[in-house]
Amino acid sequence: MWCPGCGIGVMLGALLRSFEELGYDCRDTVVVTGIGCTGKSDDYLVTHALHTTHGRALAYATGIKAFNPKLKVVVIMGDGDSVTIGGNHFLHAARRNMDLTAIIINNFNYGMTGGQFSGTTPSGAITQTSFYGNPERGIDICALAEVAGANYVARGTPYHVWELKTNIQEALSKKGFSVVEIYSPCPTHFGKNNQMKETRQMLHWLKEKGLPVKDYNRLEPSQKEGCFAVGKLVDRDEPDFNTRYEAVRARAMAPKGLRNGDTQ
């Protein structure tokens, strides 16, 4: 299904190993995807799966989780799906702290439709729609998830595959909105356009520039240029949406006089 050297299969392998090691049951696991190369991941799964529309996977997943909080809901998206066309849903899933795990393949472009720039394409990068350099700045997905209210945020790459599996397992085990962003090679488009035509060049870039969080944080701001942190970035335990909603429901169902706002 995917081009040779694409990072999506490595992500899927890490996710499936995580399901197995955490003892997930396919009967109460739902994987929701959007549209794109990444969105095709659900074709390989025996869990429940919902292949939705481009950019709306989190909205569908929110509905599933709100309706049946017992289900384990995982959302697999590309950078286009998650934070470009789907940016609004991403912001609100994080703000609500929905108990969902978002696995995001960030290959810095729209892979499926031929390599156009997306909301994460770095400034100056060459794509099919920015032949002379991208004039926009790319979104930092992890920073966005943190400020919007996610309980767990991590970044991985296919080069750091064992760490990636650990981060995915932590994300799956966390109550509330968890995000694992994966910087992922798209040699066919982004790599070819940005002097990394060979997969090994893209992997070398991930290896050289991806630093463990502790090492990255020790760098001076000027040294951070072009580098990125790999590993767990945020880990907190704010109440998720369903917990807050149940508290509101209990107040609303309480006998008159015991509800908030009752005057007598």
Ligand SMILES: Cc1ncc(C[n+]2csc(CCOP(=O)(O)OP(=O)(O)O)c2C)c(N)n1
């Ligand atoms: C509403 C809507 N707009 C545009 C498209 C066309 N389209 C399909 S996939 C895609 C981009 C996918 O990029 P991304 O989400 O980053 O995933 P990737 O293919 O890179 O894995 C676009 C624009 C669509 N299917 N639906």
Ligand code: SF4
């Ligand atoms: S076009 Fe890019 S993202 Fe899509 S399968 Fe090929 S390498 Fe992967």
